[in-house]
Amino acid sequence: MSDMLLELSGIELAFGAYTVLEDASFSVPKGAIVSLIGPNGAGKTSLFNCITGFYRPRKGSIRFDGREIRGLKPHHVTAAGIARTFQNLRLFREMTVLENVMSGMHCRTRAGAFAAILRTPMQRAEEAEIQEFSRECLEFVGVREGFDREATTLAYGHQRRVEIARALATKPKLLLLDEPAAGLNAGEKQQLIELIGRIRDERGVSVLLIEHDTGLVMKVSERISVLDHGVMIAEGKPKEIQSNPKVIEAYLGQEDAEAGLDL
Incomplete structure (x- = not known):
């Protein structure tokens, strides 16, 4: 190999x-x-x-x-x-720090749109897992607070870290x-x-x-x-x-x- x-x-x-x-x-x-x-x-x-x-x-x-x-x-x-960050920051505006990182896990989710609409137990459990892992990614890169703030209001250096956390969230x-x-x-x-x-x-x-x-x-x-x-x-x-x-x-x-x- x-x-x-x-x-x-x-x-x-x-x-x-x-x-x-x-x-x-x-x-x-x-x-x-x-x-x-x-x-x-x-x-x-x-x-x-x-x-x-x-x-x-x-x-x-x-x-x-x-x-x-x-x-x-x-x-x-x-x-x-394969995950990536960009030369020019591409954080989602009007989304919180945590929501930006959670978006990175979309490629790893199992529950579909139907489950999300009905809020099935499987969907709720998966969402809790996504939130927990996203928080862990943020803490790993050094962002330990302000998860509910709009991401683009953070200092520039922290926005860079959020983007890296989002990439890491794709596993x-x-x-x-x-x-x-x-x-x-x-x-x-x-x-x-x-x-x-x-x-x-x-x-x-x-x-x-x-x-x-x-x-x-x-x-x-x-x-x-x-x-x-x-x-x-x-x-x-x-x-x-x-x-x-x-x-x-x-x-x-x-x-x-x-x-x-x-x-």
Whole structure:
């Protein structure tokens, strides 16, 4: 059995004549924390969208936990065990903190709409379980109060945590984080590093993140993949990526490549 949880091979994505991803291949081992980095416009979020079913590549394979998932709809990808957060917060407005997280468990519910209308014992028991698990997810990420507040009224850093809690509520095997440190201060970034480690160590969830804060990437990642203009140019351990000439040139340009990259 493969020790790779996620394997992408030969992914090609285009919008009309514009090629976004070209022969992109990389993998995420089971139990690993992996970062996907690259200059602005490299195609990182597009690659996330391919993995999660929002975009359908014209070529290539996306295997997750031994199963081909390319072409699956987003809710089927979530049900398979992949959860994500977004570069721009997407909490539900006019819903409480707890309700936002509870919404993440929709893919794991058993009682149907008919049971919900009739408020059957099975439905009531399941709703109680959902509330309990959602509260546990919130406490795990460090949100321990204000569950009944409208989620979008929280401080920005706490909204980020609520979004992560909602993703964890889907009970994923792989968590995709799209620029989770954006807008956070230095203290919040350190707390994020610790949280990502706990998600892997305590929840057994592998993590793949896109992040522009290269200092954070170096601290949290065990492997790093580098995308530039839709092409995967490097993959390896942080120290290997830090000194890779192709990576340095992609970030700094040919003239500055010899000076090194401050990752």
